[in-house]
Amino acid sequence: MARLIIMGPPGSGKGTQAEHIARHFGIPAISTGELFRTHVGDKTELGAEASGYMDRGDFVPDHVTTAMLRARLEEADAADGFLLDGYPRTVIQIGALDEMLADRQQTLEVVLELTAPDDELLARILRRAQEQGRADDTEPAIQRRLELYRDETQPVLTAYSHRGILLSIDGSGQPETITKAAIAALEGSLAG
Ligand code: AMP
Numbered sequence: 001m002a003r004l005i006i007m008g009p010p011g012s013g014k015g016t017q018a019e020h021i022a023r024h025f026g027i028p029a030i031s032t033g034e035l036f037r038t039h040v041g042d043k044t045e046l047g048a049e050a051s052g053y054m055d056r057g058d059f060v061p062d063h064v065t066t067a068m069l070r071a072r073l074e075e076a077d078a079a080d081g082f083l084l085d086g087y088p089r090t091v092i093q094i095g096a097l098d099e100m101l102a103d104r105q106q107t108l109e110v111v112l113e114l115t116a117p118d119d120e121l122l123a124r125i126l127r128r129a130q131e132q133g134r135a136d137d138t139e140p141a142i143q144r145r146l147e148l149y150r151d152e153t154q155p156v157l158t159a160y161s162h163r164g165i166l167l168s169i170d171g172s173g174q175p176e177t178i179t180k181a182a183i184a185a186l187e188g189s190l191a192g
Pocket of ligand 1: 010031032033034036053054055057058059060061062065085086087088089090093136145
């Protein structure tokens with residue numbers, strides 16, 4: 001069973017790719033953004049706490065996000081493997097994830113990064129804004145999310161690259177082609 005992370009800037013299509021990749025490997029795709037959106041939709045206390053940050057494109061505070069993820073990872077379906085989407089997004093969260101895994105005597109196998117040029121990212125976000133009406137797909141929130149990705153999340157990629165577990169693939173083009181390339185790259189990496 002695989003323990004994987006998918007990373008990519010807003011609009012890179014990582015949510016869609018995460019679903020396909022997770023299905024292929026028979027593991028749950030766990031998206032912290034989706035978990036938050038479910039809480040917001042269900043009007044839970046956690047949802048009320050998170051929604052202001054999300055609507056502005058800001059990060060929800062680390063301790064809130066980490067507690068939510070810890071609880072999700074304790075569910076039975078994640079016992080042997082998972083694909084994390086949207087966590088870790090900060091260097092602090094790398095350490096929190098390391099601790100969660102160490103408690104379970106587990107390690108991460110691969111971090112998959114989807115790359116795409118900025119103009120394609122923006123075009124995809126704007127298209128999604130029309131199709132799905134996500135509350136954080138407004139112009140200022142999009143700018144903020146791109147900025148945080150560059151300032152806070154790029155260092156996470158650098159850290160995983162130093163560990164030798166970062167696998168970057170081109171995330172531009174047709175979704176089906178990217179899924180195939182991602183699965184082939186992951187299989188190669190997991191086998192090696
Ligand atoms: P996403 O669906 O991954 O784009 O996440 C949507 C929003 O949820 C983000 O813009 C943040 O406000 C919040 N969020 C998701 N994951 C995290 C995280 N790891 N740390 C902090 N905030 C997060």
